[in-house]
Amino acid sequence: MAQKKTRNRVKSARPDNTRRSSVVSKQTVKRSGRSAVKKKKLTRRQKRNLNVLIFVVSMAVLFVMIRAGISAVKFAREQENARREALIINEQQNSGTGPAGWELEGAPYIDVQLLTPNEYSRPQISMGQVNYIAIHYTANPGATAQANRNYFENLANTHETKVSSHFVVGLEGEVIQCIPTSEISYATNSRNVDSVSIECCHMDETGAFETATYQSVVKLTAWLCTRFGLTEENVIRHYDVTGKSCPKYYVDHPDAWEQMKADIAAQIQEDHILQENI
Numbered sequence: 001m002a003q004k005k006t007r008n009r010v011k012s013a014r015p016d017n018t019r020r021s022s023v024v025s026k027q028t029v030k031r032s033g034r035s036a037v038k039k040k041k042l043t044r045r046q047k048r049n050l051n052v053l054i055f056v057v058s059m060a061v062l063f064v065m066i067r068a069g070i071s072a073v074k075f076a077r078e079q080e081n082a083r084r085e086a087l088i089i090n091e092q093q094n095s096g097t098g099p100a101g102w103e104l105e106g107a108p109y110i111d112v113q114l115l116t117p118n119e120y121s122r123p124q125i126s127m128g129q130v131n132y133i134a135i136h137y138t139a140n141p142g143a144t145a146q147a148n149r150n151y152f153e154n155l156a157n158t159h160e161t162k163v164s165s166h167f168v169v170g171l172e173g174e175v176i177q178c179i180p181t182s183e184i185s186y187a188t189n190s191r192n193v194d195s196v197s198i199e200c201c202h203m204d205e206t207g208a209f210e211t212a213t214y215q216s217v218v219k220l221t222a223w224l225c226t227r228f229g230l231t232e233e234n235v236i237r238h239y240d241v242t243g244k245s246c247p248k249y250y251v252d253h254p255d256a257w258e259q260m261k262a263d264i265a266a267q268i269q270e271d272h273i274l275q276e277n278i
């Protein structure tokens with residue numbers, strides 16, 4: 001009996017144990033199931049965050065790459081422009097035709113300050129044959145040659161208008177070159193394509209040139225005529241192209257214009273003699 005009892009106890013104990021263990025295992029499953037879902041949810045959130053992070057980083061990388069690309073193109077363009085400018089200056093100096101060489105040929109001293117290429121004042125459009133030298137006045141009493149040159153240069157930023165000149169002659173006779181004569185300037189309307197332009201500074205509203213300005217523009221124009229095989233007959237006023245009162249004083253006083261052309265003709269003769277003796 002005792003054995004039976006024991007067996008029974010054992011027997012009766014078994015289901016208890018089994019029940020407990022099954023409860024425990026169910027709880028464990030329940031708990032582990034919940035944590036798996038939690039884990040899954042967390043992973044999804046993490047994934048979403050990760051995607052956002054990847055997107056933000058990709059955009060940042062893309063932005064940096066685009067900026068770097070733009071900078072590289074800009075840098076390459078600046079390098080190319082600098083190289084071209086250096087070539088022009090080298091060419092002038094190596095062939096003995098820089099400012100010092102030009103003076104020997106009869107030119108006034110020319111301060112070469114070429115404009116930065118830009119579509120508003122130096123579009124770098126090649127000039128074919130030069131047929132005319134066009135004289136202008138700045139219509140800005142008292143302004144210096146440098147101020148006029150800087151105004152042309154600044155058009156690259158202001159985009160105010162399209163205007164420029166190959167040369168500017170100042171109140172004291174100083175000459176600044178803004179554009180190579182192998183390129184057109186924006187000064188003489190329909191004659192931009194085949195004329196070299198000269199802007200002259202003046203002191204007052206009459207537009208009369210100061211003596212120093214007058215002497216420089218005569219020398220510069222004569223020398224340009226010898227360079228391009230022209231005579232005083234190829235020297236024109238802006239007025240002769242468009243009817244605009246430019247250069248004002250020499251439109252208002254045709255005799256003064258005729259005198260200037262005569263002075264240019266005399267200077268051309270002098271320059272030819274000078275150049276034959278170089």
Ligand SMILES: [Zn+2]
Pocket residue numbers: 135136137187238246247
């Ligand atoms: Zn003009």
